[in-house]
Amino acid sequence: MAVLAGVLGLLVGSFSNVLIYRLPRRENIAFPPSHCTNCNHQLGALDLVPVFSWLALRGKCRYCGAPIRVRYPLVELATGALYALMAVVFPFSAVGASLLGLLVLMTLLLVASMIDADTRTIPDSLTLPGAALGLAFAVLNERTGASSAGLPSFPEALRGMLLGAGVLMLIDLLGSWVLRRFRERQYPDFPIGYQQVALATLVGAWGGVWWGVAAALASTAVNVVARRVVRVPDLLTLGGLLVSVAVASTGVGPGLILMVQNALAATGAAALIAGAYWWTQPEPADTGDDDAFDASAMGFGDVKLAAVIGAFLGWEQFLVALVVAVLAGAVLGVVQLAIWRENRLKFGPYLAIGALVALLFGQQLIHAYMNKLGL
Template sequence: MIPDVLITVFAAVLGLLIGSFSNVLIWRLPRHESVNFPPSHCPNCDHALAPIDLVPVLSWAMLGGKCRYCKAPISPRYPIVELITGAGYALLSVVFPYSQVGASLLGLCLLFTLLLVASVIDQETYTIPDEISLPGAAIGLLFGLVNARSGAADTTGLPVFAEALRGMLLGAGLLIAIDLLGSWVIRRFRERAFPEFPLGYQQIALSLLAGAWLGAGWGVGVGVLSAAANLLGRRTFRVPEWLTLGGTLLSLVLTGTGAGPGLILMVQGALAAAGGMALLCGLYWWLSPLITKTPEDDSDDYDASAMGFGDVKLAALIGAFLGWEKLIVAVVFAVVAGAVLGVLQLLIFKENRLKFGPYLAIGAVLALLFGSQLVQMYRGLFGL
């Protein structure tokens, strides 16, 4: 018991320090600045900060929330992020004691930090940097690989590799499917005016349909073949959405009436294929030197979207760390939190000030803390 108490204290202190670094990420990532250089400095006067200026929480309080050198106000967001991170790390160390979960506690704390940083950036800039979501999803898979090799059980709070991969694909797939269908409705079932080259939403929709009938792997393969055809033809070959999205919906209806493979398997294949293709698109848009903007940008060059693509990648990160079952719990919590907090904000501020990213983060933390119990309860009720 004593070692766990000491580790909780250590986790709280570590959380304060990581919270300070999180503030660096929150400020610099949206501005495409290096997180290493230049050293910490006042954003108003650019004066380098001394070590005494960088003590989490205490420096801000002792300076009265103002820069030591130019007296410009310092946002209270800085100590708030540090306190939230410290408290979050301490809570995780209590719920998942190190003596039981071992190094998985580091993964849980990392997930907490990634969710917090993504949420604050999303709230301030309406974007979620790929530098957070895509590498974060890959790290979630790595922790799953470690769990698989060690034979760790669900008590670690993290899934094994197979469940992490499944959670990542279904997380991205679920939100991109909502985005595809919602955007189709917003456009009143008209085709996209600006299909991306060589791969984009058209290939994701095609993978959704192909995955429903052929499974996740073949579904992604069909999407990749479509992108290859675009490259070889040096033009975008349109794949009509009445065929891809309409075909997927019709397939599910027919399956629900007894035709074709099992409905659950069809849905899983469709979502996993669409999620895999969406992540390939996200990786391409992030790394390609030819791309200067993505379909997330508010531009006349892109069609209206029902959901930001950053939310899709954030869901992939959450699924990689939590597995597909807790991912579903996280999405349900996010929707409920969005409804409740959205109404409260409308009543108080006359507008909804939170993006969906923070709701997803809230749902993920709740799913991490209570997801296992809720999944077990669900299985007990339905005899699964």
């Protein structure tokens, strides 16, 4: 199974190169067929054998002699290695068809990381369907009994998706508010955006996730009817959240832990709804005015990638992934500063590293932590 998974990974890795190149450019991933990006000559079957074609052609196009980036065979080799590793760590005899979900996750993480490294963006066409696939495979986990191997059930995957997106979204909301020096947004989104997500956070903290989502949708409807942005001040929503947490810590309300969980889940749900809406809209024209945007502490693509990881791994292992991502970002960030005097990678690749570590060692790390606490 490891050998078969590795061979499959080489083939999927070849297709991953197509995704890495075409998704950021919003090109069709099926048509036209694979071709040289320099001379546009369509590639034949012998040009597309993973790794071996690159070696046989000595890294050059057969038709025009243009160099072929070494990254193409490296992506194929990495995908093959990750697929084989998953087949060893999660044998088919233990997880059954749920192994396919882990292979899909490896591809999503690798493709997202490479695109983020290239463009500092992560396409919605990768993350939003990826989160839905995570939920679908969670249903399969229940049917195959893979939950006993540490893979999440559907309720755990749904919770992981919402809380995963919610954690990073709330960091973005609060961090961006600080970067703006607690001033209100100058460029609120219409009809749904950060203000509606922040409203969901506050309402969700007190009323639960679905009341938070309902509040965000109600605010969106008001914007649509008014045909303009009816502002929801951050001082009310984010400031109100901080006050609510302070009040809950004294024992008032639903309790601090439940309030935080509900706020995060509502935040994640509203953020994914907003992301799905903007995914369906045409890309806004580039006005050339880089100042026509509010300061942002974190990319929205990272929020949706966190939803993918939470859906595939569940809430507890997502926390492990996040901690590892922060540590990896700190260590590798220092290395990059020493070499290039700048941090060239955004948070997406670090999240992918954290997800892989959590998948391989998450259960052991959680158990070790709980034992240390005596729980």
